[in-house]
Amino acid sequence: AVDGASKIASFLGLFEGILSSCQVATQWFASSRLVERIGVFGTAMILPVGGIALGLFSFTGAITGLFSVFVGLVILRFLDELLHYTLIETTGPVLFQPLPENIRSDVQTMVNGVAEPFSTGLSGLIILAILWLCRLILDSSQTGFQDRQGLIFVIAIIISGLLWLGVIWLIRTQYVGLLVRSAGKGRFGVLDVDMRALKRSVVETLEKGVSEEDKRSCIELLSQIDQKNLGEILAPLLQVMSPALQCQSLEVMLNHPNPAYLKQVQSLTQASVPPEVLALALRYIWLTESEPDISQLRPYLQSSVDPVVRGTAAALIMRRGDREQKAEATNVLRRMITSKQEKERVMGVRALGEADYLQGLRLYVPSLLQDESLRVRKYCMDVIAATHLESYYPSLLRGLSYKSTREAALQALVRLGNDAIPMLVRLADDTHKSDLVRLQAWTAISEIGTMEALDSLVNRMMTTWGMTRRNILRRLLKMPGEVGIEGVLERVGRSGLEILVEQELMFLGQIYAGIVDLSGVDMNSTTTSHYAGLEEGNGKLTTDYTEILLRSLKLLELDAIEQCFLLMKFLYPLGSIQAAAFNIKSDSRSNVARGLEILDNTVDISCKRSLIDILDQNSYEEKLSSLSDLVVYQPMAPSDRLRHLLDFRHFLSDWALACCLQMARAARWSLTAEQTLVCLSHPTGFVREAALAYLRMASQRALVELLPNLRNDPDPLVAAQVEQMIVEFGIG
Structure with missing residues (x-):
């Protein structure tokens, strides 16, 4: 027995020694290269594939009698220990990268601290269950019992490996879309990902991927995080892409055209491609070449050519042609925008937006703005912005008032940049305009996103009140990359934001004073707080104006509290403030207590105690008392209040x-x-x-x-x- 124990100890020592040496070698020389070459998901598949392969190997060996199942299980254990802590553990954190920062750490902690130990315990229970079933079904006294038992474990390992691969594939199908949404919301950039590995994964998806949606998501992802260099990936693949992907690729490549990819794009003009693809290819070629031969575009001006291509060719000639060529292109566009066919007018107006100067065609803008086709009116707004037709800027502002043209007008105003800010501020300040139109004006300013736009938003944030301030705060918080948060902190600082919170609390004091003094008012002994809905002798229903006024004041309370939370989001982590607000709004007392605890541990402003007291479910008299440092309450008669x-x-x-x-x-x-x-x-x-x-x-x-x-x-x-x-x- 001692000799057997000594052999087991020697085997384990030799096993661990070889394993440790291989782990060090793998970590130093293999893990990073594997991730770089085959990507995160390819690396994650090595262990389950290896487990399945070794399981089949052990199963075959046991059936044929070439070797014992134990040999295969030892090799499988070696592979698991080798790869688990060198590849799986090192690549795992990358999978959490696209998650929002406010939940990323919580999810990662839940997975590592709860899910992994739970799965380990569950695996142990499954092993015990298999052992119990083996003893129940198989005769343990027969020879070969352990080999048959080992075969059952091998089958379980193969099934587990297949499930593992299925889970990895499922994550892979959702991962690209999640990356796109993360990039679109500005949650990560080039520094957050390994660009070489990412590009390799994108190329692999574009070349071998089956789903058109996955390919579209890859192109969108690249356009979000590496616009300047995406042509390096997309240009060589243009010939093998579908027309829809070709259009998407050329559109994003046009944002940063590079002469290095002219040959690949020119090859599209010589192939049979849809008009939309040909039009984009022509734009790329003639906007990229330093000395283009404009005469090559003249054949595309014929009336037999598709309007998409014809309009693009005319716009390019108007941009870079000589006087005679521009005159010919102008006549082509004039015929298109005055055509009775909607497609001709749509493509003609869209082409006007690509031209530098409208020349005599600007005379048609008023009629195009009133065209019966909604698409024509939308493209006309884009033309106004692209060519900076200042006399028609009011039409863009009017477009914000109509649902059908609101989005087009908004994008056109954003395209104007700083030129649009003064008139947008005037529109947003006009109290005679609807709240929706004013909100669209603030939205446009925030999407412009320049320093001047930030100045306008912050200045109005300091001087406005109520819904206007609330809309501005929301727009600032939604600006990508936390530009709005940083802009506010740079301009007003922490002290300025604390002053705004105190202003909201002082206003809350006035609201609470009104609620306390006006509650239960008896108006001429005929209207009390209990008479709502009672019928008078004339058959009409009475109205409890006291109750209606108190409800309106309570709504103001909710608005002021919401603005306090919005202001605190500029000072503290968004996730913490959001969690506190969510719990405090709950009807559950325990949830409210949890929200107050989060707020107490997160916020450190000078008026924190007053804020927490009014958020607690106290009476209005107690809330008013908690604001005594900010508001001096003196009881008043209802009429005076x-x-x-x-x-x-x-x-x-x-x-x-x-x-x-x-x-x-x-x-x-x-x-x-x-x-x-x-x-x-x-x-x-x-x-x-x-x-x-x-x-x-x-x-x-x-x-x-x-x-x-x-x-x-x-x-x-x-x-x-x-x-x-x-x-x-x-x-x-």
Whole structure:
């Protein structure tokens, strides 16, 4: 027995010694080269493929009697120990790279700390179950029992290896799309990935991949992380690509044209390719060549040529031809944009956007903007931006008001860059425009993304309030690469953001004071907080204006708290603030406590304690007390509190302002003349409507004097209300 134990110890020592030496050699000389040559997924497949191969080898040896199953299992154990800690462990972290930073570490910790130990334990239980089944089914007293038992384990190993390969293939199919989405959202760049390995994987997918979607995703991925050098990969593959992929490749190559790939692109013009591909190839060739022969484009101007190619050829001639050639191209485009066929007009207008100067064709822009074809109108907006037709810039702004042209107008304004910022700021500041149009203006400014755009956004962030500030904060947070966050921190700093948070808390103090003082108001003993829905003698339903006003103030509370969280996202990790906000919004007390704990451990601003107190589920009196350092609360009579709230009308939402006016009318409380007149000229229709209703109760003499001036109100409901009052009071 001692001799047997000594032999086992000698074998294990020799096994571990050889294994350790091979591990060092593999780590130093093989692992990085393998990853570089066959990629991460190819490397990940080595171990399951090796396990399956050795399993089949052991199974064959045991069946034929050439060697024992034990030999195969020892070799399999050696392979597992060798590759697991040299290849699998080193390439594993790469697979987590495309995940968002806010969940990447959590997922990685879950996999390494929970999933792996759990799978190891589960494997042990499966082994014990197999041993138990073997003893239950097979006769352990017969000779060859251990060999038959070993064969069962070999079969289990082969099945596990096949499942392993299936999981790797499944991850591989989803991985490229995840990389594309990560790159599109600016979560990683060239420094985050091994470019040589990535390019090799992309080439392999483009050459051998079966799925058109995978190939499209690879091209999109390259365009996101390495635009300047993607021609090196795509140009040699143009001939073997499908027409759709050829179009996509040429479009991204046109962003950074390189003369080195002219031969590959020129070969497309000599082959039978769809018109869209030929048009893109012509653009690439004549925009890349230093001295192009424009006369070679003239055959493409014939009316028999497809409009896509004809329009592209005409635009290129207008860009680089002589006077006679430009005149000929201008006539071609004139015939196209005045054609009765929609495709001719669409392709003609699209070609105008590729020309440097419109010359006499600009006379057709007004009619093209009113064309019956939506595609023509959209491309016309692109033409305005591409050729900088300043006299038609207002048309781009008007395009933001219509759903059909909103996206095209937005992209055209973004293309104008800094030139569009002043008019976009004026549009966003115009309170008479709809909230949606103003939001589109802020969106366009954020997508322009220049220093001037950041200056405009940050300046308005500091001076605006309510929904406007909220929209600006969201646009800044969504700017790729955290450009908006860095821009805000550079311009206003941490102290400036803390001041904005304190402003929100001070406003919350005014809201809480209003809720406390206005709760349970009894208006002339006929309207109490419990009368909503009760019928009066005339059969009409009464309206509980106290309850409506309190609801509007509670909505303002939610908006102010949301803005606090948006501001804190500029100072602290987005994931932590988002998790805290999500939990605090929950109805579960335990979730709220978890959110407050996250916030307490993340935030270190000076007003943290006040913020946490108001986020806790306390009464409004307790919340108001927690803000005593920022807001001095003095109880007021309900009418005085309402007038005090109206003094903060610039910070109130339109709905809350209208509710204040309606309550003042129902309770017959007096407001100042300034408050009433300002509300009569408010840009929102239902606020003006509420002001008119209040003035009718408060001072009919003043209302009679003002009604003639309100006759042409832009809101049809307000205009109808004014006409009704004019008839009622007999005003000529």
